[in-house]
Amino acid sequence: MNVGQFLAIFISSVFVSNVILSRFLGLCSFIAISKETRPALAMSSAVLFVITMSSAITWVIYRYLLIPFDLAYLRTISFILVIAAFVQLVEMVIRKFMPALYRVFGIYLPLITVNCAVLGVAVLNSDMFFSKGRPLPGSFQLSIFQGICVGIGYALAMLLMSAIRERLEYSRVPESVREFPLAFVTASLMSLSFMGFNGFKF
């Protein structure tokens, strides 16, 4: 485990294989909520928090429950249930103790359970940082770091997109491409520019 490894994960998750623009995870929320900047920011912070926490929780489940008992084939079921339970718990805690915060991003929390980005990162972590049922050195830290970076990549794409779409509201476009089609074509151009980071080498 060294700094270079962390740097490579950062560049790869935020820019080169951006969770939305290149891996297409969390696309539904990306298209649906990116119409204005404020909700986009609230959604991104909720996703960042949930992805980071669920990366840690699913790593522990995978390492200490599924692998020792030879249950790795239950990965999909156990991960989605753990994520759903965790999101529910967070929602209840926030509603009880932080009503102001709940008003900002509480309504987005139930949506996050079925956000493919969260489950995607959990599955990706268990694919990348475990080899033949054994964790690689420093895999716990790497998993959490990858969760944070994917969350940052999500927030970056979401903010850029919402800023562009706020401007697009005022432009005159053909009726049939208004809203979704135009959003996808915009995302395509953004994705093209993000691919420019592909040549980065360390």
Added chain:
Amino acid sequence: MKLPAEFLKGIIRQNPIFVLALGLCPVLAVSTSVSNALGMGAAATFVLVGSNCIISLIKNVVPDKIRIPCFIVVIATFVTIAELVMRAYSPALNRALGIYVPLIVVNCMVLGRAEAFASRRPFLGSLADGLGMGAGFTLGLALISSIRELLGAGELLGYTLFPGFKPALMMALPPGALLVIGMMLGFFNLLKGRKE
């Protein structure tokens, strides 16, 4: 209730990809080649049909408050079956589809059909709905992937169609997927506008 109608509506009038815009993540990610797309379509259809059938059978037993977690467990079971079968019988396809097979669990299309249709309809109707939605999903995937494979690699199912045609690599990369789906959605909107 007419079973053929339940089946046919998923193919064009309520096509999950182009009309309902559901389940787009795997559509964009695996549509790089037609063979990948057909594999994904088969897996998603299997999960849709299986979960629709089971959910319509257990809908009266499941308490209303915890129905979503119950549905997710049913769906995840079928996804695990699909994943294990795929890994056993066609490892190459499994490698090509990668993490997008387990991600069928969180595909909004499957959960959406369970919640909107199977949880309040009888068994046979849900079966027909699952088959129709699966067929519509597979057809849409095949359409997008053939456009992308043709323009991005100059091939269709691995065969070169136009010798001497210089493929545009961009179409095989992520931006191409977003561009094609944007254009297709716009085209379908245009058709809908004409009809009205």
